[in-house]
Amino acid sequence: MSRIGKQPVKVPSDVKVAINNKAIEIKGLKGTLNLTVHPSIDVEYALGSQQIIVKRSSDEKRFKALHGLTRALLANMMIGIMRGFSKDIEIVGLGYNAKIQGNTLVLSLGFSHPVHMEIPKDIKVEVKNPTNPAKLTISGTDKQLVGQFSAMIKAKKPSEPYKGMGVKYAGEVIRRKAGKAMSSGG
Missing domain, CATH: 3.90.930.12 (Ribosomal protein L6)
Structure with missing residues (x-):
């Protein structure tokens, strides 16, 4: 597992997350941000736990890198929407x-x-x-x-x-x- 990628991304209560296939839209206080993830990366949002979990399809080196990258991009989107x-x-x-x-x-x-x-x-x-x-x-x-x-x-x-x-x-x-x-x- 990627050390960064395996950590869940916490979603604040006033942020709305919409996942449509591989497109993710995050709405918050300061606006809306969109991200399209790589086809080999899966993103799950559990509404009850208020966190986003990123998973990869393979343990190849490039997929491990994409796993951590996707999680970091999502975390930066959360910070940007809340604080900027x-x-x-x-x-x-x-x-x-x-x-x-x-x-x-x-x-x-x-x-x-x-x-x-x-x-x-x-x-x-x-x-x-x-x-x-x-x-x-x-x-x-x-x-x-x-x-x-x-x-x-x-x-x-x-x-x-x-x-x-x-x-x-x-x-x-x-x-x-x-x-x-x-x-x-x-």
């Missing part, structure tokens, strides 16, 4: 800033043009401090979508190791490098 997920981002640099215009995040990252990023419909972006260091909070119910959008923002201008300028996650430590040293003589 968020990532904090800092944009450090002179003249770097962030603002929201309608459904678009506009970043000034030292390029000759502003960077426009359309915000996905299930994601909420909040600008806490628009200027240096600019602070953003990306939040939503889908952990994968929150992480992916945060990574896309960071990829626009990753922090560089000499001055530390760029986009980084809050709390991320950028290892600094020494610049070129002046040599004497010659």
Whole structure:
């Protein structure tokens, strides 16, 4: 058995779970999430015990991996529906800033043009401090979508190791490098 996959997923009382063949729909306080599971994985929901149990059809290595993955995805869906997920981002640099215009995040990252990023419909972006260091909070119910959008923002201008300028996650430590040293003589 997979150590992760064999653990049941607890379902809070105010969450509704619907399993239709291999499609799972979970409704809660913050919205609805859907997941389609692999054909070799079975998902059972016992209404009386308020838990979801994930089972696999074979003990092959790839099915063991899918077993744990499916259980982890379902657990993340429960957390997302109840509390949601968020990532904090800092944009450090002179003249770097962030603002929201309608459904678009506009970043000034030292390029000759502003960077426009359309915000996905299930994601909420909040600008806490628009200027240096600019602070953003990306939040939503889908952990994968929150992480992916945060990574896309960071990829626009990753922090560089000499001055530390760029986009980084809050709390991320950028290892600094020494610049070129002046040599004497010659």
